[in-house]
Amino acid sequence: MKRRTKVLWSLLVVILLALGIGYGTVKSKIHQPSVAATTALKTATRTTSKYTFFKGDGKHKQPAVIFYPGALVEPGSYSIWAHQLAQKGYNVYVMHFPLDLAVLAGNQANAVPTKVRHNYVIGGHSLGGVMASRYAAKHTSGLKGVFYLASYPDKKGRLDQTNVKGLSVTGSRDGVLNWSSYRKSKTYLPKSTQFVTLKGGNHGGFGSYGHQKGDRQATISQAKQQRLISTTLAKWLAQLN
Numbered sequence: 001m002k003r004r005t006k007v008l009w010s011l012l013v014v015i016l017l018a019l020g021i022g023y024g025t026v027k028s029k030i031h032q033p034s035v036a037a038t039t040a041l042k043t044a045t046r047t048t049s050k051y052t053f054f055k056g057d058g059k060h061k062q063p064a065v066i067f068y069p070g071a072l073v074e075p076g077s078y079s080i081w082a083h084q085l086a087q088k089g090y091n092v093y094v095m096h097f098p099l100d101l102a103v104l105a106g107n108q109a110n111a112v113p114t115k116v117r118h119n120y121v122i123g124g125h126s127l128g129g130v131m132a133s134r135y136a137a138k139h140t141s142g143l144k145g146v147f148y149l150a151s152y153p154d155k156k157g158r159l160d161q162t163n164v165k166g167l168s169v170t171g172s173r174d175g176v177l178n179w180s181s182y183r184k185s186k187t188y189l190p191k192s193t194q195f196v197t198l199k200g201g202n203h204g205g206f207g208s209y210g211h212q213k214g215d216r217q218a219t220i221s222q223a224k225q226q227r228l229i230s231t232t233l234a235k236w237l238a239q240l241n
Helices: 003-027 035-041 075-087 128-137 179-188 222-240
Strands: 049-056 064-068 093-097 120-125 141-151 165-171 194-198
Touching: 035 049, 035 075, 049 075, 064 075, 064 128, 075 093, 075 222, 120 128, 128 141, 141 222, 165 222
Parallel strands: 064 093, 064 120, 120 141, 141 165, 165 194
Antiparallel strands: 049 093
């Protein structure tokens, strides 16, 4: 009996060590925000364990923006364009996820106040966009539109049978996006989806966290790509009103 107990304890220790090593490995791969993004993050109105909130001017009944970051990208990395969009009047919620993986908490948008979700759009970057689309497919009440930054919906997040508006934004220098899957996924997009290509922009430029493995070098500055993102989103959002 004692030997069995020792074996069980040994197995438990091995499992805990494996989990600890796995956790540490994942954490070491998370992309951190640039200095510019960290500075922009300081303009956030509120930060909770579930999201970072950038408050708009509140002068118009504009839809709130809920955003799912890309896989292994720290939420603060999207603070530059989020801050710029807030300056244009929109409330922006950048969601937080366990281990910075939206796939681990796909319904995280439920943390945003219910009254906000009576008039909202949702979107995401890369894998975050896939998960945001899945959320949208199940929560169409109050939903005005879905946007994809270097991303696309999968079958579980298909919106082709809905009346919501769509926006797909890609960078011409993106070396990370699976372009084959992106093209095949168009059948799942809302029928009214608009397509915008940021000439010279790359995958990592949809946030501000430095180079991402496999990405191509952008031919526009990171600051310019951030401005293009905020202006593109603002133009699309204005059409929803």
